[in-house]
Amino acid sequence: MILTENLAKCFGGNTAVSDLNLDIPAGEFFCFLGPNGAGKTTTIKMLTGLLRPTRGRAVVGGFDIQKNPVEAKKLIGYVPDNPFLYEKLTGREFMRFVAGLYQMSGDHFEEHCERLLGLFEIDRVGDQLVEDYSHGMRQKLSFASCFLHRPRIVVVDEPWVGLDPKNIRFVKDFLRQQTQEGTTIFMSTHTLSIAEEVADRIGIIHRGKLLHIGTVPEIKALAEHPGSLEDVFLQLTQGDEPL
Amino acid sequence: MSQLLAILQAKLRMSCHTVASVRTESKLKIGFISLAALILWIGAFVVFMESFHWLLRFGSDFGGAARGIGNIIMTRLLGVFALTVFFMLIFSNVLVSFSTIYRSREVTYLIQAPMSFQTFFVARFAECVTFSSWALAYLGSPLLFAYGITNRAPWGFYVAPVAFFIPFVTLPAVFGATITLVLARIFPRLRLRLMVLLAVLAVLSVFFFGREYFSAARFADDTILPALLDVSIQTQSPYLPSYWATRGILAAATGDYAESAFNWMLLTANALMALWVVSMLARWLFYPGWSSLAGSDRNRVKPLGKGILGRVDRLLKVLPNPTRALVIKDIKLFWRDPTQWSQFVIFFGIMAIYIANLRNTSRYYEQEFWRSWIASLNIGACTLILATLTSRFVFPLISLEGRRFWILGLAPLTLRHLVLQKFFLSIATTSLFTVGIAILSAVMLKLDPIYFALSVYSVLITNFGLAGLAVGLGALYPSFQQDNPARIVSGMGGTLNLILSIAYITFIVGAQAFALQWRVLNLFASDQAFYTALATVVVFITMLSAFCVVVPLRLGLKNLQDMEL
Numbered sequence: 001m002i003l004t005e006n007l008a009k010c011f012g013g014n015t016a017v018s019d020l021n022l023d024i025p026a027g028e029f030f031c032f033l034g035p036n037g038a039g040k041t042t043t044i045k046m047l048t049g050l051l052r053p054t055r056g057r058a059v060v061g062g063f064d065i066q067k068n069p070v071e072a073k074k075l076i077g078y079v080p081d082n083p084f085l086y087e088k089l090t091g092r093e094f095m096r097f098v099a100g101l102y103q104m105s106g107d108h109f110e111e112h113c114e115r116l117l118g119l120f121e122i123d124r125v126g127d128q129l130v131e132d133y134s135h136g137m138r139q140k141l142s143f144a145s146c147f148l149h150r151p152r153i154v155v156v157d158e159p160w161v162g163l164d165p166k167n168i169r170f171v172k173d174f175l176r177q178q179t180q181e182g183t184t185i186f187m188s189t190h191t192l193s194i195a196e197e198v199a200d201r202i203g204i205i206h207r208g209k210l211l212h213i214g215t216v217p218e219i220k221a222l223a224e225h226p227g228s229l230e231d232v233f234l235q236l237t238q239g240d241e242p243l
Numbered sequence: 244m245s246q247l248l249a250i251l252q253a254k255l256r257m258s259c260h261t262v263a264s265v266r267t268e269s270k271l272k273i274g275f276i277s278l279a280a281l282i283l284w285i286g287a288f289v290v291f292m293e294s295f296h297w298l299l300r301f302g303s304d305f306g307g308a309a310r311g312i313g314n315i316i317m318t319r320l321l322g323v324f325a326l327t328v329f330f331m332l333i334f335s336n337v338l339v340s341f342s343t344i345y346r347s348r349e350v351t352y353l354i355q356a357p358m359s360f361q362t363f364f365v366a367r368f369a370e371c372v373t374f375s376s377w378a379l380a381y382l383g384s385p386l387l388f389a390y391g392i393t394n395r396a397p398w399g400f401y402v403a404p405v406a407f408f409i410p411f412v413t414l415p416a417v418f419g420a421t422i423t424l425v426l427a428r429i430f431p432r433l434r435l436r437l438m439v440l441l442a443v444l445a446v447l448s449v450f451f452f453g454r455e456y457f458s459a460a461r462f463a464d465d466t467i468l469p470a471l472l473d474v475s476i477q478t479q480s481p482y483l484p485s486y487w488a489t490r491g492i493l494a495a496a497t498g499d500y501a502e503s504a505f506n507w508m509l510l511t512a513n514a515l516m517a518l519w520v521v522s523m524l525a526r527w528l529f530y531p532g533w534s535s536l537a538g539s540d541r542n543r544v545k546p547l548g549k550g551i552l553g554r555v556d557r558l559l560k561v562l563p564n565p566t567r568a569l570v571i572k573d574i575k576l577f578w579r580d581p582t583q584w585s586q587f588v589i590f591f592g593i594m595a596i597y598i599a600n601l602r603n604t605s606r607y608y609e610q611e612f613w614r615s616w617i618a619s620l621n622i623g624a625c626t627l628i629l630a631t632l633t634s635r636f637v638f639p640l641i642s643l644e645g646r647r648f649w650i651l652g653l654a655p656l657t658l659r660h661l662v663l664q665k666f667f668l669s670i671a672t673t674s675l676f677t678v679g680i681a682i683l684s685a686v687m688l689k690l691d692p693i694y695f696a697l698s699v700y701s702v703l704i705t706n707f708g709l710a711g712l713a714v715g716l717g718a719l720y721p722s723f724q725q726d727n728p729a730r731i732v733s734g735m736g737g738t739l740n741l742i743l744s745i746a747y748i749t750f751i752v753g754a755q756a757f758a759l760q761w762r763v764l765n766l767f768a769s770d771q772a773f774y775t776a777l778a779t780v781v782v783f784i785t786m787l788s789a790f791c792v793v794v795p796l797r798l799g800l801k802n803l804q805d806m807e808l
Contacts, residue, residue: 045537048355052534073357084352087724088257088264100249101356129260131724 001026001153001184002047006056009042016042018208019056024186024201026152029179031199032188035237039208040188044157047186048078061152074102077151081158083142087131091122091141094130095148102149109148116144119174135162143171147178154178156187160194172198196229206237246358250366272720276735279742284385291389299393317390318493324386325485328379329415336419337426339375342727343367344420344529345427345536354533364525368420368518374733375419376412387492396496399503403495406507410514411488417517424524427532484510552578565656569664573640587636594628594680598687615759618694621684623752625698626705629677630744637669637713638740639731641803642722658803662718662796669710677702694759697777701751701784708751708788709744715795716740719802747791754780 002024009017017039024030034040045051047058049065049072058065063072086094092113099109117123120140130138139162146154156175160168175185176198189195195202196216203213212219216229223232265273298320299313344350344367353363383404391400480486491506552575559567641662644651651661681702685695720736731737758776767773 050351050354051537052530070357070359073355076355076357078355084348086253086257086349088260089253090260093253093256097249097253100252101246101353101358103246 001061002186003059004056007046007053007058008055009046009051010054015208020210022203024184026184027179027182029176029185029198029200031195031202032186032205033192033195033202033233034205038205040205041157044155044188048076048155049073075152077146077154079142079146079156079159081161083138085130085138085141088129090129091117091126094141095145098145098148104149112148116147120144136164136167139163140167151183153184156185158189160191192230192233204233204236211236246362247366251369254370276739279739283742287382288385288389291386292393295389295393321489322479322486325489326483329485332375332412332415333418335375336371336416337422338729340371340420340423342729343371344423345533360529361522361526364529365522368416371420372412372416375416379412380408391496394496397498399498399500400496403492403503407488407492407510410511413514414484414517417521421521421524424528424532427536428528484513566664570668573668597624598680598683612763615763617688618690618698619752619756619759621688622698622701622755623748625677625681625684625702626748626751629673629705630709630748632673633669633709633713634737634741634744635732637710638717638737639728640665641717642725642731643728645723645726648723659800662714662800666710666714666796669714670706674703674706677706697755701755704784704788705751708747708791711792712744712747712795713740715799718799719795750787751784754783
């Protein structure tokens, strides 16, 4: 579902991502880990078409994101770490706006909108302006709007910011359930314990290069001594300064 | 539902919610701003009515030609107005489209949606047009109303401007957006040195064009009427969209609706064609430009204490902290925001054109009547430039602290300290330019010592008054959610600040002009009476300035202290 071939991004003289090769099949929960400045967000931006790669290509759902951006984006749902929401719209109006962007039919929208608002427990504030929402409520609205058009690929950038433990559990289970229904999840996170719990495979990026990719046991096996994913992560990325 | 429609509907909803949220604002504040806007509109209407009547009387002085000459001048002046507005809209659209199409946070959100760059562009373009041209509707309507009433125009005339408005504002917006799209595509790939060279060349070209085109020498002779007609003939070219608009609207004033409809169709067809062309252009240019901007070298190293800002930092060591830290932070943020200082450079251009043209007015210096008028008008020009500077750059200073306000809130400094720092920073920077220009213009105009002293003092004291208004109202009506200074300025508080600044200047200039003209007309009983009147004027403008400093600063400070930040 997600394929990158020698994907690279340079900012002037700086290489943020270098020759990234990924092949993530449908229904996989893929966690992308790396220290600050490793190139995770740059990769996400290239996958979602927000940045043009310097070299290589990203193919999403069979469509090259640069050559067929509209077709590719129809398949993607994106939840950024700090979501942009229109402050002067209500939650329901924002959902309707998103439905318009994704050209959903009225019936389809009504059905999914209420279900998602209810699922994320923001239906009771659905008619309030977004500017009155707490950070957690905004994050939940961002999730609800992301899943409105039933994306086949969901890219999530550090989704736990602002969520309470109950909602973290809910989002974790919800995402896991989505993968069982065939949705591919590409998640960037620093919360290693959650990654360890939910990921089918993990990729570790450091200084723009993909260091390792594999299942959780495979990654853990890389450690000199048995330990948690956190121990392995720190061992693999220690020493060098971030970009 | 079409994607474009979805975006426009969402924008309409947001506007409705914004208007509805006015109910929760202070009634006094809303009432005051509405009243001020109404007074400004009525004031403009009265001035235009009087001017048009004067032109008709002036025309009738030519005997047989009766109203003819007056009408020709009116038509030409409307042509000049339309062409000037057209160019101003192009310029404002360049600035607005850059922040709307490339820099807004909303852009990132919309780009990841499955829509073509063409649709994206048209949606953002609609916002640019609305944002850059609403003021034209407000300030242009009293002009056209006054024209219609003076010329006893039929009802169709009042409908015409409404019909012409959208196609007329669309064309300059298209030109502005095209310039932005091309610049955003080219500039990130240029080396800094070449960029600076091109910017300097552009500023110089505008300066020399402005000096030549607006040269006072063309008007400063006894044949001012032929000179005016000669210059304004250039606005009557059938290739200018502003000409189609004025011709169409004025045709409606004479009941010639066929001519009016023809010009409307001509303007609309061109606007639609231009919009289609620029949207196609956006399809090719937007994404590479956006990507270049997003992918420019992020490794911008600014070693502490090096470069010009490092020198400024050392220079400001005389200031105690935290004032020094706040001042340096404000200067650095301003310097590193190209949209801020590029506009500042344009003000320099305007000042330079003004100074360059002063020498052409020398033939009037022999007459006392003109000398006193020129002295008053010079103060008006200098303070208007100053008001523009404070409204555009000083008013947003508090709002720009925005979401970072908590840093200042937690720091061991009082809000009073913060407000006063902005106030004195404003005076220190603006007075450098405006007192300088006041001295230079007074020297070039060879003003009498008394006029000289009055000019320089007025400009100096106005620095305090306008800074007080801008900082005080900036604190009274902050817009912490907004990061774009141009948008902060165009809000309710910014508009109120501009209106009050102009009203303040009008009092300052009016008081002096009154005293000076009274003397020219020999209406003072003695020199002693004149000097007494002059001293009264000085006391009046000093007290008025003190009021403009103390009251807004106190109100603004109280508002910040009452806010839960």
